Amino acid sequence: MSSQRLLAFGLRFYVVVFFVYLFLPLLIMAAATFNDSRFPTVTPWDGTTLRWFGELAADGGMWQALGNSAIVAVGVLCLAVPIGIATALFLNTVSSRAKPFLYALILSPLLTPGVIIGISTLIFWRQFGVSGGIFLTVLGQATFIAAYVMLMVTARLQRFDRTMERAALDLGASQWQMFRRILLPYLKPAIYSAGVIAFLQSFENYNTTLFVVGYDTTLTVYIASKVRTGLTPAVNALGLILILVTVVLAIAYEVKRRREEAARSVKGV
Secondary structure (H helix, E strand, C coil): HHHHHHHHHHHHHHHHCCCHHHHHHHHHHHHHHCCCCCCCCCCCCCCCCCHHHHHHHHCCCHHHHHHHHHHHHHHCCCHHHHHHHHHHHHHHCCCHHHHHHHHHHHHHHHCCHHHHHHHHHHHHHHHHCCCCHHHHHHHHHHHHHHHHHHHHHHHCCCCCHHHHHHHHHCCCHHHHHHHHHHHHHHHHHHHHHHHHHHHHHHHHCHHHHHHHHCCCCCCHHHHHHHHHHHCCCCCHHHHHHHHHHHHHHHHHHHHHHHHHHHHHHHHCC
């Protein structure tokens, strides 16, 4: 019993330390939003204020950068998710010795430094007269973010019962009907998760974006430039707003999921 109690205590202690490590920086960042100091810090505390939210509202450059980041993330989402799904479906049908090589080839952008991807993307597309900007940023980010989507969809496909696919085809369904009515509903959880990952990976990307964004500054590039010229707690205010939006969306999703589970259980009864 003593060893079990020690193990349980160690597990609880680890969980507490993990969550403190995870959330303490966010709490400090949020607290710095209300400090009257012109630097984003909580020590020394110069007084409580809300003026940094006003500074944030007046910072047109930051809002423009935020909008560019959102546009790029949506573009990457629309491009990387279909490519990742198609790649996962293709690899799922390959049964030859070439599959490990193709798998490694597709995953190679994840192992390539973002700086190299950004520079190579810029040099390649300049040969066709395409200069840096939002369009090129979407292309550069999608080259490696599609691999994340492929991994998540492939993991879901490995648990798929292929007999359902063959049964649908034997009953006269076309390949498109089988995909739309059987395979796609099965893959939806992985596709939704991959879409969220793709959006967030694009939104926070810096290394690749820096070389291909041109004059259309994204949020990460804008904040990096502000670090060199003088960062204010207005950035903390934006971070606090993004955290609150994320928490609200997560709570709304969880409430919706539980209501759907309750509705299904009632129908089952």
